[in-house]
Amino acid sequence: xxxxxxxxxxxxxxxxxxxxxxxxxxxxxxxxxxxxxxxxxxxxxxxxxxxxxxxxxxxxxxxxxxxxxxxxxxxxxxxxxxxxxxxxxxxxxxxxxxxxxxxxxxxxxxxxxxxxxxxxxxxxxxxxxxxxxxxxxxxxxxxxxxxx
Numbered sequence: 210x211x212x213x214x215x216x217x218x219x220x221x222x223x224x225x226x227x228x229x230x231x232x233x234x235x236x237x238x239x240x241x242x243x244x245x246x247x248x249x250x251x252x253x254x255x256x257x258x259x260x261x262x263x264x265x266x267x268x269x270x271x272x273x274x275x276x277x278x279x280x281x282x283x284x285x286x287x288x289x290x291x292x293x294x295x296x297x298x299x300x301x302x303x304x305x306x307x308x309x310x311x312x313x314x315x316x317x318x319x320x321x322x323x324x325x326x327x328x329x330x331x332x333x334x335x336x337x338x339x340x341x342x343x344x345x346x347x348x349x350x351x352x353x354x355x356x357x
């Protein structure tokens with residue numbers, strides 16, 4: 210077993226401590242190991258999908274985080290073929306939530322969602338992928354104007 214050092218936000222650590230106490234863990238290491246295993250198992254199940262899908266990407270982020278809004282916009286413009294629509298909600302003075310409907314090949318959707326969730330300043334993220342049963346992703350319709 211190896212010892213590592215990680216940095217965790219105070220509010221997240223408080224949630225981990227509360228969960229550890231509620232579940233009877235003896236120390237933080239035990240619950241963090243179990244949470245890591247559960248996360249890896251969920252990730253493995255999620256990445257097993259292939260073929261065409263639709264998905265919902267939900268994430269909460271600190272809108273004041275350095276250049277985060279700009280990075281997110283660049284990611285979405287770089288993957289405009291996947292994003293169908295986005296809803297933006299102001300949660301409080303510091304946090305925003307976005308919910309995006311995605312459509313495309315499961316591997317591309319997963320890759321895009323993982324990049325959004327991994328951005329520094331994104332506090333929470335989840336993607337739910339639903340296979341459409343199509344052998345190929347639906348073609349993007351032409352809509353009379355260009356995206357540059």
